[in-house]
Amino acid sequence: MQGSFRLSRWIGLGLYLLCGLAMASSDVSGVRVWSGPDNTRIVLDLSGAPQFSHFNLSKPNRLVLDLSASKMLSDLSKVPLSGDLVKKIRPSTPKAKGDFRLVIELSQAVNPTVFALKPTGNYGHRLVIDLPDKAGSAQIKKQQQQISKAKTQQQLAGNRDIIIAIDAGHGGEDPGAIGNKRTYEKHITLAIAKRAQRLINQEPGLKAVLIREGDYFVNLNKRSQIARKNKADFLVSIHADGFTSSQPKGASVWVVSTRRAKSEVGRHLEQHEAESDLLGGVGEVMGSVENDAHLNFALIDMQMDYSMNTAYEVAKKVLGELGKVTSLHKKRPEHASLAVLKSPDIPSILVEAGFITNHKEEKLLKTGNHQEKIAKAVVKGIKAHYRTKPLAGTLYAQTYGVRKHTVRKGESLSVLAARYNTSVAGLKKANKLTSNTLRIGQVLTIPNS
Known part of the structure; x- marks a missing residue:
């Protein structure tokens, strides 16, 4: 009987603690607003994991956020706003005692994304509100x-x-x-x-x-x-x-x-x-990126080879220039599995x-x-x-690319030099010519002006 009583007591205590944890407060200690070109992000710093709900209102446009067992510890009037989407952030009367209601006044109707983030790095619990800017x-x-x-x-x-x-x-x-x-x-x-x-x-x-x-x-x-x-x-x-x-x-x-x-x-x-x-x-909320499944795998491999080779060549040149102005951690390009470098169609480096x-x-x-x-x-x-290595069809290709000319009847080095805005000496050097004599059908390399 005594054992049964102790068991009941421990179960009751456990339930009490679980209820207490469930009702733990998630007070708001700070509010930050970040405005990007196509969306605005509002971040709430919280003392614990939040329980929340939200809904939209119109005429005027507002987003209403309800936080259970929460209170605002930050002065909302001092939160700096950026961009044109968010007009004002203010408190309002909550639907239940002990809760907190936040109202975000907007310049246009939005379809928000609201999600919680667990502690990471120097940050604790956060609630993120993403507002797309149409x-x-x-x-x-x-x-x-x-x-x-x-x-x-x-x-x-x-x-x-x-x-x-x-x-x-x-x-x-x-x-x-x-x-x-x-x-x-x-x-x-x-x-x-x-x-x-x-x-x-x-x-x-x-x-x-x-x-x-x-x-x-x-x-x-x-x-x-x-x-x-x-x-x-x-x-x-x-x-x-x-x-x-x-x-x-x-x-x-x-x-x-x-x-x-x-x-x-x-x-x-x-x-x-x-x-x-x-x-x-x-x-925790982003889906997959662009669907490239329709691309031919062989083409992707070819593109990736080109991208990786080009990236490595540029990386070596950038390292060479950096070494002239600052110390280097490594004298050769290093390799890492980083998301920003993985585009198969765009050669990419990280400096x-x-x-x-x-x-x-x-x-x-x-x-x-x-x-x-x-x-x-x-x-x-x-x-x-x-x-x-200028890309075809670019001004760089016109300016720095290798140009060829097939000699026709009546053409001389001086005529070609004037036509291509270069010099006779430049033409002779580029083609390793020892005299000014040309023959019909001869293919000449035209140096850049």
Whole structure:
């Protein structure tokens, strides 16, 4: 009888504790708003796992979020808003005592995605609210159509630009590596990316497209999709390395590998990328990326071979340029299995500008002068590759490609030099000629002017 009583008591206590856990509060300690070009993200920092529900209201447009056993510990009036979608965030009367109701006033009707994230990295429990911006998406689609039309016209003329997509790593909820002086990788990468964009756009025949233009997170798989939609010929992802100690230093360049990285730094980088997806708040809700099942597997293999070979060649040239302006962590391109490098149709490299966890390099990476040096080195490496191997149908091919001419009756070196805007000496050197005499049918290489 006594044993039965003790058992009942323990069962009762267990049920009491379970009920207590179920009713544990998830107070809101902070609210952050990130505005991207086609969506706005609101993140609530919570003291525990949330129990929530939400619904939409119209006239005016609002999103209402109910949190059970919760209270707001942050001053909503001081939450900085960005973008045009979210007009105001305010509390309202909850449906039950002890609950909290949050109202988000919107400039347009939305179909929100609301999901909870478990603690990861330096973050605790979070509730993420993704609000798609129809106006922003329409503007992006219009810009992409204009880019596509302009590129098609250029292709017909045979003088299109080579499109370089520049991906600034991390962003928004995901700060990336954090230096000893609280320097965030996401700010360094965007600063270098914008400098590289400016330098590329100064070069006739090249055009740069930024994957992200502000402080917001872009899903890792979506970064390649954005590059593809902008018809990018090459993608470079900018990062600033981080490690568990402050000793490692130097810049490095990474290319895709089908196997896990061999080095400790490489494995740390792969783990950091996995954490990045969770910090950005998409790892648990994103579906598969574009369905490429209709593509022929043989074609994919051919594209992948081309992409990997091109990426490795560019990586070597970029490393060579980086070695002139900063120390190198490795003198050869390194391999890692990273999502941003895996596009079969777009050659891609990832540049680590240095270790933000190294005290000396953190200080350097914060300076505009050093950021400019890194950006110039990356751009010089890319230009050097495409000047030696310009893509067909591009202005670079016209400017730097090998041209041939078959000699006809009445043509001389001086006539051809004037026609192709070069010199007689240049023609003789390019064709290893010892005299000015030409023969009909002779094939000459025309040097670049």
